[in-house]
Amino acid sequence: MALEIVIPDSGPLMSLGRIDRLDLLDRFNCPILITDMVADEILRGKPGAPDASVFEAWFAKRGNRIQTIETSIGMMWKAIPEDIRATLKRVRDAGETSIWQFSNTIRDTMAADDEALVLFEDAAVKKMDFGPHIRKLSTWSFLIALERAGVIPSAQTLRNDMMAANRTIPSDPFDQPSPKMAGRDEDWIAGYDARPDMDDPTP
Amino acid sequence: MGRSEKGSSIRPIHGMVTVRQILDGFLAGSVTDHEAMDALHMETYADLINALADIGEAPPLPPKAEVEAEVEAALPLIRKRLQEVADGA
Numbered sequence: 001m002a003l004e005i006v007i008p009d010s011g012p013l014m015s016l017g018r019i020d021r022l023d024l025l026d027r028f029n030c031p032i033l034i035t036d037m038v039a040d041e042i043l044r045g046k047p048g049a050p051d052a053s054v055f056e057a058w059f060a061k062r063g064n065r066i067q068t069i070e071t072s073i074g075m076m077w078k079a080i081p082e083d084i085r086a087t088l089k090r091v092r093d094a095g096e097t098s099i100w101q102f103s104n105t106i107r108d109t110m111a112a113d114d115e116a117l118v119l120f121e122d123a124a125v126k127k128m129d130f131g132p133h134i135r136k137l138s139t140w141s142f143l144i145a146l147e148r149a150g151v152i153p154s155a156q157t158l159r160n161d162m163m164a165a166n167r168t169i170p171s172d173p174f175d176q177p178s179p180k181m182a183g184r185d186e187d188w189i190a191g192y193d194a195r196p197d198m199d200d201p202t203p
Numbered sequence: 204m205g206r207s208e209k210g211s212s213i214r215p216i217h218g219m220v221t222v223r224q225i226l227d228g229f230l231a232g233s234v235t236d237h238e239a240m241d242a243l244h245m246e247t248y249a250d251l252i253n254a255l256a257d258i259g260e261a262p263p264l265p266p267k268a269e270v271e272a273e274v275e276a277a278l279p280l281i282r283k284r285l286q287e288v289a290d291g292a
Contacts, residue, residue, distance in 0.1 A: 003284040010249040011262065018256055028281070029288045041249040051253070090246040092237070115280050121262050122248040123236050135280065138265050141273035148274065149281050159261050166259040 004114045006032045007102070010041040010095050011121025012139040017042070017054045019161040024142075025119075027151060032066045036074030037098035071098040093124045100128045107131035117142075216242055226254060230263050 006025055013034075016022050025032055034042075043052050059066055073094055080088065091097070099118060107130070110116070116134045118125065119142055130136065137145065143155035152158060215233040219225050225242050228234035229251070234242075240251055252262060264270075 001280060001283070002287075003280045010247065011252050014249055014252045014256070015262065027288070028284045030284065041247050092240075092246075093248075095247060095249070117277060117280070121252065124248075135273075135277045137273050137277045138270070139262070140264050141270045141277070144270060145274045145278045145281050148278060149285055151285065162256075162261040163259055166256060 001113050001115050003028055003117060004030055004110070005106075005116040006030060006119065007099055007116055007134075008032065008034065008038070008119040009099060009122060009125060010038045012119040012142065013038070013042050013055065014051065015121065015139050015162055017051065017058070018165050019158060020054070021158065021161075022054075022058045024146060024151070026062065026065070027146075032062070033069050033102070034066060035069050035071050035095065035098035035102050037071065037077065038095045039068045040074070040077065041095050069102050071101040073098050073101060093122065096120070096122055096124045096128065099125070100130065103130040103134055107133060214238065222254070223258070226258060226260070230255070230260060232263060 006028060008025060013022070016024060042055050073091065077085070077090075077094070099120075103116075103118070106116070110133045114133060118130055118134055118136050119139060120126075120136060121139050125136060140155070140159070143152065143158055146152045147155040215228055216225065216238045219228055219234070219242070222243060225234060225239050229236065229239040236248060236251060240246075240248070243251070243254065245251055245254070255262060
């Protein structure tokens with residue numbers, strides 16, 4: 001048996017990307033295949049969040065080691081004009097379904113002793129049948145396996161890093177705390193009214 | 204107590220009002236990923252992961268027996284591949 005392909009779902013990519021440890025996927029020196037729907041999920045990001053740029057940089061750095069794989073569900077999604085796509089709700093579990101579709105195309109062509117790893121977090125993946133040559137591994141199991149293989153000193157430390165790494169996203173002005181007023185614990189209305197750019201509401 | 208996620212019985216999520224309650228419920232295991240995604244109008248699991256990241260939380264850990272089964276199946280592959288990489292294969 002030999003590990004030939006790593007197929008990560010969006011969850012593990014986002015968790016590892018969040019702590020800048022996407023390099024852990026590179027350790028196996030084998031192709032990392034990302035389905036089109038998974039790529040779409042991780043690259044769209046949230047406005048203002050650093051997520052998409054982290055993955056774009058990783059894709060560029062790894063060159064052809066990382067390949068985006070077309071799937072039926074991904075091609076159908078892309079066939080929808082972009083302006084309409086933005087208004088549509090996505091199909092539930094689309095990323096996972098695209099991995100399952102891809103696994104169906106390779107399950108009969110993989111050599112008897114070749115194996116692939118599917119990395120996942122979404123519970124939907126647990127119920128999917130990827131065939132006999134594809135092992136499913138959650139992000140946490142992946143970290144535990146890397147710890148036992150001596151690649152990382154501690155899975156728990158990386159998990160702690162994930163918890164410590166909140167994303168810093170520019171807040172909507174209405175989400176921001178009110179300015180503090182010197183020496184007093186004002187409520188938000190007083191703080192808001194005291195902003196220098198506020199017009200005097202009294203007639 | 205509820206009987207199933209899709210049944211008519213009351214689930215913990217039905218008493219939750221705020222985003223934080225729902226995310227905490229997901230982390231505690233009382234709310235499923237799909238329940239949380241539906242309640243928060245999220246389209247993908249990636250959105251849920253991002254919401255957890257925004258509040259400084261990692262996704263919940265899977266059960267230990269499940270982790271051990273996955274690791275047992277994958278570790279020989281990983282060790283062998285790492286050895287091949289070290290040997291320059």
